Amino acid sequence: MEKIIDLSDGEYARVYDYQLELLRSNPGSTIAVTLNPEILESNVFGRMYMCLDGCKKGFLAGCRRVVGLDGCFLKGAFKGQLLCAIGRDANNQMYPIAWAIVEVESYDSWYWFIGFLQKDLQINNNGEGWVFIFDQQKGLIRAVNELVPQAEHRMCARHIYANWRKEHRDKVFQKMFWACAKSSDRSQFNYNRAKLAQKTIEGAKDMMKTTPEYWCRAYFRIGSFCDSVENNMCESFNNAIMRSRFYPVLTAMEIIRKKVTVRI
Known part of the structure; x- marks a missing residue:
């Protein structure tokens, strides 16, 4: 030094x-x-x-x-x-x-x-x-x-998941969270979120603390030609x-x- x-x-x-x-x-x-x-x-x-x-x-x-x-x-x-x-x-x-x-x-x-x-x-x-x-x-x-x-x-979405994971540590939830984040349309997002809610109702609620318009592919604007969530x-x-x-x-x-x- x-x-x-x-x-x-x-x-x-x-x-x-x-x-x-x-x-x-x-x-x-x-x-x-x-x-x-x-x-x-x-x-x-x-x-x-x-x-x-x-x-x-x-x-x-x-x-x-x-x-x-x-x-x-x-x-x-x-x-x-x-x-x-x-x-x-x-x-x-x-x-x-x-x-x-x-x-x-x-x-x-x-x-x-x-x-x-x-x-x-x-x-x-x-x-x-x-x-x-x-x-x-x-x-x-x-x-x-x-x-x-x-x-x-x-x-x-990676930082949102890191904060969300502090309360929901089960590894099974990780794939379910990313399935929600990378859903290609809103009906698929609702379906993946419903599957998560079957495992953890609190986790499905906490995930929505940050509006999905910011981190879910299904809510991104048409015309940006970029589906990156991280x-x-x-x-x-x-x-x-x-x-x-x-x-x-x-x-x-x-x-x-x-x-x-x-x-x-």
């Missing part, structure tokens, strides 16, 4: 140099750096957002309007969180769109991140025709509802960039940028 801290000496003083170099080498990209507004006597790093022009153009040209949002902790000596927006490419695999390092995951940081994303992806009409998949994270639901209220909002793309991205999460801002951003460039 001491070596990592020594290597990072001066990184935070060069974020603007890094920003200018990225804009020079990747014209059309969106690279935003903000300072901590609570400390006025000196310049203290606050947040950094990155959306490369190639990622932006590629997503708009060849991907469906489905975006997964997620956040993860930075694990090194430099605390903070990394937010990401991930799409799906033509092979139904993850397509990184944008990512940012922020001080903490909150309504304010998500509002800031989605605001940039909305502009980069040219999301108009309050998100009409778009799909956003996310977990029940702090402030994220509120930020999405305010910025893109007309978009279809989905919640990761947010595994973002989880895979967070795992793929694990090494970068131990480093300070510039090293972390550069590791992610290289991985994305090589992948594309």
